[in-house]
Amino acid sequence: MAQKIMKALDRGAKCIVADPRRIFFAERSNLFLPLRPGSNIPLLNGMAYVIIKEELYDNEFVEKYVENFDSYRHYILSEWDLAKASRYTGLKPFLIEQAAYLYSQAKSALILWGLGVSEHRAGSYTAMAAANLATLCGFWGKPGCGAMPLRGQNNVQGVCDMGGLPYVLPGYQSYLDPTTKLRFQEVWGTSLPDREGKTLPTLLREALSGKVKGLYAMGYDVAMSHGDIGVVWKALSNLEFFVVQDIFMPLSGKYAHVVLPAASVFEKCGTFTNGERRVQLFEKAVSPPGEALPDWLILTKLAQKLGYNWNYQSPAEIAEEIGRVWPAWKGILHSRLKERGIQWPCPEEDHPGTPILFTTGFPKGKIHLAMAKHIPPFEEPTSQYPFLLVTIRRLNHYNVGSMSRRCPSLKKLYSEPIIDINPEDAKEFGIYEGARVRVWNDRGEVIFRAHLEERVPRGQLYTDFHFETALTNLLVSPGLDELMETPEYKVSAVAISLLS
Incomplete structure (x- = not known):
């Protein structure tokens, strides 16, 4: 992705960089915004203030597609003037104003962000604030437009697509929709829970209290990766049963009752889905060492041991099942992926995929702009910890x-x-x-x-x-x-x- 950005800059694209450090891209940028850590929302809402106050937004797009512009406009103009945005970010007001003009007056614009956005107390609201800017300026449904997170790993998009979140089914489908729930139950041959799952921090808190008795960590070294890991170690030590499944022995293995050796990406086949929803096939290059197995096969064998009739023979077969429960994946077959990657939605086997979303409108008809609120960091410097x-x-x-x-x-x-x-x-x-x-x-x-x-x-x-x-x-x-x-x-x- 960095190389693509560099090539775009070489072709004359303009670039705004917002980062506390003067990172490499700042040297190539048209505008560098060295904001304080944890002040992303004040910056974005400050830009929205300028765009609305100076009427720089796409009025035609807003009238056609935004359902709550008046209430959002009132929130921004009453709560996020330039002086306030400047006070929180540490940026001079003219810099925020300049960013708003550069962004809103572009023919196309893409907001890219990494973990410097999501790993804050207001990370989710910051993503909403970025989407708000794109909406104000009509930067959806066009080439080179939108708001795009650069995920922390190469298949985070794919994991989320497959329901690797506690509150949705594969395809971001709701547990609460009766038709969706029935389709999953018919294909999977089992009933589904009536409530959402729990986040990892919640599970760890409940492990610490004794409410959660067991955890299964697959490809995630929770003892090293999670925040405030001293508390995590206590939670893992309190479990009655902890399973770790990974390609190398992780730090979490110290707390595990069972460790299952998994095959690496080079030792199995399957798909990755990148940030532009492109599903890509990867093939096995070498055999896994020792007793290591692909993750899907470990889960299949485990289900069989527990008495379930799981008879998957390959990732290709699993991909076909995904298409039966998620209509947008119906046309994504391994036989097609051998030729090229396909971007979902791809609802039929002869469908070419969807490079750009929202070209003809939005699923719910209208966009609801979020009142993205600023939440200060949990900690600020003190005399003891400066x-x-x-x-x-x-x-x-x-x-x-x-x-x-x-x-x-x-x-x-x-x-x-x-x-x-x-x-x-x-x-x-x-x-x-x-x-x-x-x-x-x-x-x-x-x-x-x-x-x-x-x-x-x-x-x-x-x-x-x-x-x-x-x-x-x-x-x-x-x-x-x-x-x-x-x-x-x-x-x-x-x-x-x-x-x-």
Whole structure:
């Protein structure tokens, strides 16, 4: 995706970058907005204020497709003037105004964001605020338009599509719709629950209290990946039964009663779905080692042991079943994917797929603009913990590093946990390049190697979570997104000192 953005910039596309750090793309941008961590909504609502007040929005689109523009307009104009947006973001008002003009006056515009949006207490509301801007300017249903999250891994879209969320069935279909529920029950041959599931933070809280007795973690190292992992460890220790299924032994294996070895992506076949809804087939390259099996086969064998009549023979067969329960997937067959990827919706076997959504309108007819509210970070700097810690990912590693740390060439490029600090802050605390430093708060302490980085603003620290030898998420605040309960990885109050 970064390469595509670079090529677009080379062709003359304009770019706005909003990030606390002066990241690489900021050097190529037309406008850089170094906002405070946790102030995404004030920025977006401030831009909406300018767009509405100056009548820069697409009036024809708004009149045709927006159902609550008057109430949204009142909310923005009464609650989010430029002075307020500036106060929260730390940006000069003219920068927010300039961003609003650049965005709204473009012929086409795409808002891209990563985990710097979703991993905040108001992450869900921020996504809504971004969608609001696209709606105001009519940037839906056209090439190069929309609001597109860059997901944390290559198949997050696919997992969500398949119902990997506690409140929907595959295809984002509702448990509460009788027709949908009946279709699933007929295909699956079983009854469905009458209520939604629970989020992972809720499950962990209930494991800690003893209400939840068992958990099954598949391809997710919850003991290393989750926020505030000190509490997670206590919850896992309290379980009566914990199953871990992964390609390498994760930190979570320490708490597991059973560990099931899974095949890696190169040792099985299946599909990935990327951020543009493109379903892509991947084929098995080598056989899995030892007793490792593909995830689908492990689940099939487990179901058979539990007495269920699961007889899946291949991922292709499972894909056909998906099409029976989710009409938008009916035309996505492995035989077709051998030629090229297909973007859902693809309702028939001769359908070419759908590159652009909403070209003829919206499923419910009208768009409802969300009153996206600002929620401040759970923690702010104090005299005891004067720095804000922001977690990031390095180019040379992947997430918790279970794969990349086992790659000699990548490990050679980035072999130990490093924390980035502004040179002026480093000087004040007697920290020099390459020094070993201690970073701590009430939840724990972690040792890093210091790197002095001009791009880091004063009062902020940036580090990754790739190494088991430096469990950064031990320091992460207990703050959660108000709606989805995503941990607030991006804003945690800490202290730092030179390790003597």
